[in-house]
Amino acid sequence: MPINKIVINKFNFILISAILLVACGSAPNQEFELNIKSRKVINQESQIRVKTGDHVILNFTTDEEGSAHIDQYPNAKTNISPGGNWKIEFDATKSGRFDLKFVPGGRISFANTGDGATGINASGSLFRSPTMITDQTFTYEVGDDLDLKTIKYYNHMKRSNTGKLIIDSNSDLSGTFEIEIVGKGAFDPDEATIKPGTKVTWTNYTKDRQMVSSGEVPEVVETEANIKLLTILIE
Structure with missing residues (x-):
C-alpha cells in the first residue's frame, strides 16, 4: 500500500476516534x-x-x-x-x-439570598429531606467546612416554622443531636450550637407529613398548596 494512503487512513482513524470520544464524553x-x-x-x-x-x-x-x-x-x-x-x-x-x-x-x-462565600442560605443547598410520615427520621451530618457558620432551615410543609444550627468547634454538643418535629410542624429545639461532624436527626412526631429544608424560606407570594x-x- 502506498505511503500516502497509509497516512490518510491513519489520519481518518484518528479523526473518527476524536469525534467519537467527544460525543461519548458529553452528557446527553x-x-x-x-x-x-x-x-x-x-x-x-x-x-x-x-x-x-x-x-x-x-x-x-x-x-x-x-x-x-x-x-x-x-x-x-x-x-x-x-x-x-x-x-x-x-x-x-x-x-x-x-x-x-x-x-x-x-x-x-x-x-440571591445565599451566603456570598458558600451559598448555605440558599433553599435546599445543603439538604432537603424526603417527605416524612409519622415517626420517620432524616439525618444530616455537618461538614467540617461549616465551622463558625450558621445553618438556617425551615419546614417545607409549614414554612412559618424555622430553626438554625450554629456550628462551633468549641461547642459541647457533638455526636448525634435530635430535633423533634411537633405540634403543627414546629422544631424542638429550634436552635442549637453544635460541633462540626455532628449528625443531626429530625424526627416527625406529628400526624402530618413534614419536610425539612436547609436555607432561608424562599420568597413566594399568593402561594397555594403545591x-x-x-x-x-x-x-
Whole structure:
C-alpha cells in the first residue's frame, strides 16, 4: 500500500476516534415538552424517566400563572404564565424519584439570598429531606467546612416554622443531636450550637407529613398548596 494512503487512513482513524470520544464524553440532553392545563400535564405520562448524568430540559406552556419546581433540586425552578414558553434545566446528579410540582399563583424570587462565600442560605443547598410520615427520621451530618457558620432551615410543609444550627468547634454538643418535629410542624429545639461532624436527626412526631429544608424560606407570594404534576425517575 502506498505511503500516502497509509497516512490518510491513519489520519481518518484518528479523526473518527476524536469525534467519537467527544460525543461519548458529553452528557446527553433529555428534553420534554410539558403542557399544563387545569393544573395537570396533559401530554405526558405520570412519570418520565432519565439517567444519572443526563442534562434534563423541561419546556412548559400553561393556562395558569404560577411557578414550577423539582423537589431536592433547589435550582430547578421557574415562574410560568400563559402565552409564553418557560424552561427548567438541570443536571441529573441524584438518583431516585423526584416530584415536579406546580404552585398556582406562586411567584418565586430568584434574588440571591445565599451566603456570598458558600451559598448555605440558599433553599435546599445543603439538604432537603424526603417527605416524612409519622415517626420517620432524616439525618444530616455537618461538614467540617461549616465551622463558625450558621445553618438556617425551615419546614417545607409549614414554612412559618424555622430553626438554625450554629456550628462551633468549641461547642459541647457533638455526636448525634435530635430535633423533634411537633405540634403543627414546629422544631424542638429550634436552635442549637453544635460541633462540626455532628449528625443531626429530625424526627416527625406529628400526624402530618413534614419536610425539612436547609436555607432561608424562599420568597413566594399568593402561594397555594403545591400540586404534583408528575414524577421524574432518575436511574
